[in-house]
Structure formats: C-alpha cells, structure tokens
Amino acid sequence: MPIDPVTLAILKGRLEQVADEMDATLFRSAFNPIIAEAHDASHGIYHGETGDTLVQGKSGLPIFVGVMAFAVRAVIDKAATQGGPQPGDTWIFNDPYDGGTHLSDFRLVKPLFRDGKVFCYLASVGHWHDVGGNVPGNYNPEAVECFQEGMLIPPVKLFDQGVYRQDIVDILSANSRLPNSLYGDLNGQINALELGERRMNELLDEFGDQTVDTALAELQERAARLMRAQISKLPDGVISAEDYLDNDGIVDEPLKIAIDLKIEGDRMELDFSRSSPACAGPVNISRSTTIAACYVSLKHIFGDVPANGGVLQPVRFVIPDNSLLSATAPKPVGGYTETILRLIDVMFQAVAQIAPERSNGCAYGTINALSIAGHRKNGQRWVMFSFFGGGHGGHMEGDGLNHANAPISTATIPPLEILEAAYPVRFTQWALRPDSGGAGQYRGGLGAIYQIELLEEQADAFLFGERGKFPPKGISGGHDGALNIFEFEKDGEIRNPPLVSKMVGIKLHKGQRLTLKTPGGGGFGDPAKRARNAIERDIALGYITPEAAERDYGYSPLAPGDQA
Numbered sequence: 001m002p003i004d005p006v007t008l009a010i011l012k013g014r015l016e017q018v019a020d021e022m023d024a025t026l027f028r029s030a031f032n033p034i035i036a037e038a039h040d041a042s043h044g045i046y047h048g049e050t051g052d053t054l055v056q057g058k059s060g061l062p063i064f065v066g067v068m069a070f071a072v073r074a075v076i077d078k079a080a081t082q083g084g085p086q087p088g089d090t091w092i093f094n095d096p097y098d099g100g101t102h103l104s105d106f107r108l109v110k111p112l113f114r115d116g117k118v119f120c121y122l123a124s125v126g127h128w129h130d131v132g133g134n135v136p137g138n139y140n141p142e143a144v145e146c147f148q149e150g151m152l153i154p155p156v157k158l159f160d161q162g163v164y165r166q167d168i169v170d171i172l173s174a175n176s177r178l179p180n181s182l183y184g185d186l187n188g189q190i191n192a193l194e195l196g197e198r199r200m201n202e203l204l205d206e207f208g209d210q211t212v213d214t215a216l217a218e219l220q221e222r223a224a225r226l227m228r229a230q231i232s233k234l235p236d237g238v239i240s241a242e243d244y245l246d247n248d249g250i251v252d253e254p255l256k257i258a259i260d261l262k263i264e265g266d267r268m269e270l271d272f273s274r275s276s277p278a279c280a281g282p283v284n285i286s287r288s289t290t291i292a293a294c295y296v297s298l299k300h301i302f303g304d305v306p307a308n309g310g311v312l313q314p315v316r317f318v319i320p321d322n323s324l325l326s327a328t329a330p331k332p333v334g335g336y337t338e339t340i341l342r343l344i345d346v347m348f349q350a351v352a353q354i355a356p357e358r359s360n361g362c363a364y365g366t367i368n369a370l371s372i373a374g375h376r377k378n379g380q381r382w383v384m385f386s387f388f389g390g391g392h393g394g395h396m397e398g399d400g401l402n403h404a405n406a407p408i409s410t411a412t413i414p415p416l417e418i419l420e421a422a423y424p425v426r427f428t429q430w431a432l433r434p435d436s437g438g439a440g441q442y443r444g445g446l447g448a449i450y451q452i453e454l455l456e457e458q459a460d461a462f463l464f465g466e467r468g469k470f471p472p473k474g475i476s477g478g479h480d481g482a483l484n485i486f487e488f489e490k491d492g493e494i495r496n497p498p499l500v501s502k503m504v505g506i507k508l509h510k511g512q513r514l515t516l517k518t519p520g521g522g523g524f525g526d527p528a529k530r531a532r533n534a535i536e537r538d539i540a541l542g543y544i545t546p547e548a549a550e551r552d553y554g555y556s557p558l559a560p561g562d563q564a
Contacts (some may be wrong), residue, residue: 002339004134007211007215008209008215008218009210011203011212012306015054015212016056016057016058016543017197018196018200018203019043019045019053019055019056019057020054020057021121021199022057023043024059025061025195026041026185026192028153028281029187029191030126030184030185030188031129031180032126032127032129032181032184032185033263033386034126034127034386035127035185035188035399037094037285037410038387038414038445039410040126041066041067041124041126042057042062042068042120043057043124043125043153043192043196044055044060044065044476045121045122046068046120046122046561047073047116047216047351048112048117048120051069051070051071051072051073051076052119052218052220052309053308054216054220054309055064055219056307058306058543058550060406060410060411061099061410061411062295062313062407063293064101064105064292064298065292065295065307066293067099067100067288067289067292068107068123069309070099070126070288070291070292070505071096071123072099072123073098073099074095074098074099075109075121075155078154079091080312080447084438085118086160087113087162088159088162089110089155089156089157089160089161090109090110090159090190090193090431091107091108091110091153091156091157091158092105092109092155092156092158093107093156093276093316094105094106094150094151094152095153095155096146096152096259096286096289096333096336097252097286098155098286100208100289101292101333102138102284102288102334103149103152103333103336104127104128104131104381105125106126106153106185106186106189107123107124107125107189108123108124108189109122109198110193111203112201114209115361116293118215119209120211121199122176122200123191123193126185126188128176128180128181128246128547129383129385130176130177130178130182130385131182132150132151133147133148133175134148134149134151135371135462135504136383136385136462137369137384137462138269138385139336139369139385140332140373141282141334141462141464141466141502141504142249142250142251142281142283142502143282143332143476144250144281144332145330145332146330146331146332146334147495149332149333149334150175151332153230154530156404160355160543168258172186173271173502174399177381178339178346178371191513199269208408210412213346215351217492219308219310220363221561223305223306223308223311223313223447225307226253226311227298227313227314228266228313229265229306231268231314232265235263235354236263237263238261238263239263239351240259240260240350241346241347241349242274243345243349243470244255244470245257245258245331246469246499246501246502247281247499247502248279249281249499249502250280250394251279251281251483252498252499254278254469254470255279256274257272257276257324257325257339257342257343257346257351258272259271259347260274261347266314267315268315269316269317269318270317270318272290272318272319273323275324276323276324277322278324278327278331278463280465281332281335282333282334282335283324284324284327284331284333284336284339285327285333286328286333287319287325287326289333289336289340290311290317290319290325291317293340293344294312294315294347295312295350296340297346297347298312298315298345298347299311299551300344300407301337301348301351302358311519316331318520320489320530324339324499325339328504333564337387337406338365338366338464338466339520340463341408343361343498344407345365345473346476347413348361348362349362349473349475351473352475353405356396356524357396357478357494360393360396360463360475360524361392361393361394361400361440361473361478361481361520361521361523361524362390362393362473362474362475362481362521363391363407363522364389364390364391364407364447364481364484364520364521365404365406365466365467366389366390366406366467366501366518366519367371367388368465368518369385369386369465369466370384370385370386370462370464370514370516371384371461372398372423372425372459372461372462372463372508373459373461373462374457374459375456376424377457378455382423382424384419384422386414386419387406388413388450388518389405389447389448389518390436390447390448390481390484390518391403391404391437391444391446391458391472391481391518391519391521392521392523393438393445393474393475393478393524394438394440394444394478394521394522394527395442395524396558397442399437399443399445399538400437400443400520400521400524401445401521402446403446403447403448404445405444409516421434423452424455424456425451425455426452426455427452427453428451428453428513430449430451430452432447432449432542432543433447433482433517434446434543434544435482435544435548436481436519436521437520437523437544438472438474438478438479438480438520438521438523439478439479439530439548440474440476440477440523440524440530441523441530442523442524442525442530443530443543443544444472444474444478444521444522444524445521447517447519447520448516448517449515449517451513451515452511452513452514453512454508454509454510454512455511455540457510458509460505460507460508462505463486463497463502463503463506464502465486465501465516466499468484468500469500469501469514469520472519472520473522474523474524475522475524476524477525477526478524479527480522480526481520481521481522481524482520484501484516484517484518484519485516485517486500486514487493487514487517488513488515489513490507490509499509527533527552528553528554530553532555535553535555536547
C-alpha cells in the first residue's frame with residue numbers, strides 16, 4: 001500500500017519524537033553524570049524480525065544506535081531458543097562481542113506487541129558509572145582479557161512477562177563499586193522504554209499498524225536509494241588510507257588501521273584487511289562495533305541520507321577474522337572508543353582523496369578517559385570518570401570547532417561545575433589550547449587544557465587516551481593538529497606516562513594536579529590560502545601565537561603605511 005508524502009513526513013517526525021522522548025527521559029532521571037550531563041546513552045526503534053535500525057534519537061550517541069541493531073538481533077536469537085518473546089519481556093546485557101561496545105554500556109531491549117505479534121523492538125543503552133573490574137570507571141589500559149574490565153552479562157531477562165527479576169538486579173549491584181548510581185541509571189532506562197512503549201501504542205492507535213509499518217519500510221528504502229545515488233556520484237576505483245594507534249597499553253608498538261575503499265557504480269566496499277591483528281591490550285573492537293563506526297562515518301560523509309539501516313544496504317564489509325576490528329571473547333575491548341575514532345579518521349582521509357568537499361581534517365581522536373577514585377573522610381567510595389574534548393577538523397566551509405566532543409557522538413563534555421560539585425576535585429585550568437589546531441586555508445579547531453587538583457587526602461588516577469604519538473591529520477594540504485599530552489606530579493617533578501597516553505595507578509595526594517593538553521583538529525587546504533584577516537583574528541583571540549602565524553602561514557605584521 002503506497003503512502004502519501006505528507007503522511008510519511010508526519011510519521012517520520014512522530015517516530016523520531018518517540019526516540020527523542022526516550023533520550024530525554026533517561027537524561028533527566030539518570031544518577032550518573034556521564035548519562036545525565038554528557039548524554040552518553042541512546043535510544044532507538046528496531047525492526048521486529050531483522051533488528052535493523054528504523055529510527056534513532058537525535059540526542060544520544062549514533063555509535064550506539066548502529067551497534068544496537070546487532071544487540072536486538074542477539075535478543076531475537078536468544079528469545080527464539082526460549083519459545084520466542086512474550087509481552088512484558090525485557091532483556092538486559094552488556095556483552096561487547098554480541099551487539100555491544102564495551103562492558104560499561106548496558107543495553108535494555110523490549111519487544112512491542114500488537115495483536116499478539118512483535119511490531120518492533122525498543123532499545124536503550126547507557127554508559128554505567130562503574131561495572132566492576134580492576135579499575136574504577138572500567139577504562140583499564142592494562143587489561144589483557146575482558147574479565148579485568150568488568151562484569152560480562154549475556155542477554156538475560158530483566159522482566160519475564162512483566163515480572164521484575166530482582167535477582168538479576170542484585171547480581172548487577174553486587175558487582176559495582178557504585179550500586180546506587182547503577183540503580184538510578186537502570187531505572188531511568190526502564191522508564192524510558194516504558195514511555196517509548198506508550199508513545200508507540202498511541203501512534204499506532206492513531207494511524208494504524210499497517211500505515212506505520214509501510215512508512216518505516218519506505219523510510220528504509222529511501223535511505224538505501226539515496227545512499228546508492230550518492231555513491232554513484234563518486235568516481236569508480238580503489239582509494240586507500242591508514243592511520244595508527246599509539247599502542248595497546250601493553251606493548252609500546254603502533255597499531256595500524258587501514259582501509260581500501262572501493263567504489264563500483266552505486267556500490268561501496270570497505271576492506272580493512274591491511275589493519276593490525278587483534279592485540280593483547282584493550283583497543284580491540286568487535287565486528288559489530290566496526291560496522292557501526294562505519295555507519296557513523298557514512299552519515300558524516302553523506303549527511304542528507306536518513307539515519308536508518310538503509311544506509312548500509314549498498315555497502316559491503318571485508319573484515320578478516322582475528323583482526324583488531326573483529327575481536328572475539330575474551331580479548332579486551334574497554335578502549336573501543338579510541339579505535340573507532342581512528343577508524344572514522346581513515347574513512348575521512350580516504351574520501352578526502354576523491355571528494356574533499358564531503359570530508360574534513362581529522363578530529364582530535366581520543367576521548368581521554370580519565371578516572372580518579374578514592375575514599376572520603378567518612379569512608380564513602382567516590383569515582384570520578386569523565387571524558388574530555390578537543391578540536392575538530394577544518395573543512396571546505398570553514399574552521400573546525402574548538403573544544404568539541406568526539407565525532408562518534410552528539411554527547412557533551414560534562415561541565416566542570418557538575419564535576420566539582422560531585423567529586424573532591426578542583427579544576428584550576430579549563431581553557432583552549434593555543435596553536436593546537438592544524439594550519440590550513442581553514443584551520444583545525446583548538447584542543448583544550450584541563451588541570452585538575454585533588455582536594456581529598458589521597459586518590460588513584462587512571463588514563464586511557466590516544467594521539468600521543470600520531471597527530472590528527474589534515475587533508476588537502478592542511479597541517480596536522482597537535483599531539484595529546486598528559487602530565488602528573490610525582491616526587492616534586494612533572495612526569496609523563498611511559499606509554500605516552502595510557503597509565504594506571506597514578507598516586508595522588510592532596511594538592512597534587514593532573515594536566516591534560518588535548519589535540520586540535522587537522523587543517524583543511526593550503527595554509528598559504530588562508531585569509532590575512534582570519535590569521536589576524538586568530539592572533540587577537542589567542543588561538544594562535546605570532547610565532548605560529550609566522551611559521552605556519554608566513555604571516556608578519558604590516559609596517560606603518562603598508563596596505564593589507
């Protein structure tokens with residue numbers, strides 16, 4: 001049954017609103033600042049038979065939406081072994097090898113029934129504050145197996161035909177350093193799914209199941225058609241790019257992520273065969289995470305294509321077994337964010353060779369996952385986990401964003417006021433980092449400088465970062481951004497991690513400080529083409545120093561009487 005364009009547009013907006021309301025419900029009710037403030041969570045609507053992405057929320061993390069399609073399929077497969085899903089069922093799990101990312105990200109999947117049949121699945125994912133493991137906050141750069149990163153929960157029923165499984169919650173709580181935070185985040189996700197179910201039933205009652213189902217199918221088909229049309233505009237052939245991770249946290253050797261991107265008519269092949277094999281440390285990612293990161297990359301490159309599973313229909317993936325990008329249990333995957341950021345970088349670098357107008361300089365390329373943990377004077381445990389911002393790449397239409405979040409998400413950097421209110425720390429510096437953006441006709445955005453002072457008597461700090469050896473690349477003649485730098489005080493001296501961007505067990509005492517200097521983005525285009533007034537504005541704002549202006553742009557102030 002065909003659907004008219006007006007009804008299709010209305011339903012598209014209404015369906016997106018359902019996902020957006022689920023996002024908002026969790027953000028407003030979560031106990032954990034990483035969800036409540038930074039929005040490290042996401043919600044979506046998924047196909048009742050295939051698990052394909054149908055609709056995603058606009059406020060959560062797109063990387064989660066892509067991976068959740070695999071998570072929903074895992075639930076469909078698990079339910080099939082138990083007689084099929086039943087009304088009132090909800091599954092919970094965090095298995096990173098079966099539709100997951102890393103152990104901190106817990107997924108809830110709920111079937112929506114209409115007339116005794118599954119119409120679709122609703123799904124919620126959120127980054128929980130602490131899920132056990134060797135390191136508070138779970139970003140353990142020294143992990144050599146997933147059991148050192150936290151508890152691993154396969155798909156199990158949290159609700160069994162509407163009956164709440166308190167025993168499951170008790171197991172989860174017993175394995176967290178912060179069970180109250182876990183309790184709040186879990187119930188926020190439950191409430192988000194319940195709201196999504198109500199809103200979907202209201203929508204289906206108003207428009208009819210068949211009409212909504214037709215609209216969902218049409219939206220997927222339109223995304224696939226648009227994607228094929230966009231690919232067909234690119235020249236046929238193979239383009240290659242590669243970039244590197246500093247190390248795996250165990251062995252101080254670089255790890256390659258390489259792509260050979262093949263265009264043939266309206267089809268695209270993404271071949272990652274030249275990438276490094278699976279490694280000992282926690283920068284491996286699963287095949288599903290790799291595909292989800294490519295989904296995010298393609299949505300950046302082809303921004304006008306609707307965000308649903310149709311995006312991937314014209315795309316073929318070549319990801320060898322035992323690759324860094326197809327890890328299986330029990331390989332550690334806690335630092336998956338660093339690897340998918342590099343994967344997105346090589347996608348940008350490859351496309352820049354044939355369609356620079358669709359690409360941009362690489363973003364800063366690391367979330368700099370930092371945990372500081374200890375006990376208050378009353379014995380209460382505290383764990384501060386946060387991620388930090390940097391510069392985005394310059395592009396054909398202008399300079400990159402300063403101090404933005406990673407391109408895997410629409411999350412925000414937690415405000416320092418929230419972090420200082422929640423934890424015994426003080427930010428003595430929170431500023432843009434001059435000269436950190438790559439020079440270019442359009443400059444890369446600036447990274448940031450964060451300096452954190454401990455206010456309690458003692459604590460331990462843990463860092464999981466990247467881009468300490470390989471800077472964010474510029475494209476089309478643009479220069480690279482600055483490297484990542486981490487400093488800490490020890491024995492009256494300023495030290496750096498032996499592995500540059502990763503370290504565990506940094507002992508802090510009251511008054512001692514940690515400093516992060518995050519990378520800027522890569523530049524776009526020849527710096528010689530940058531407008532003189534743009535250079536002068538950058539100097540006036542403190543974005544670049546006069547020395548950098550002369551070195552990178554050949555700029556010198558005009559003598560009196562000279563004309564610009």
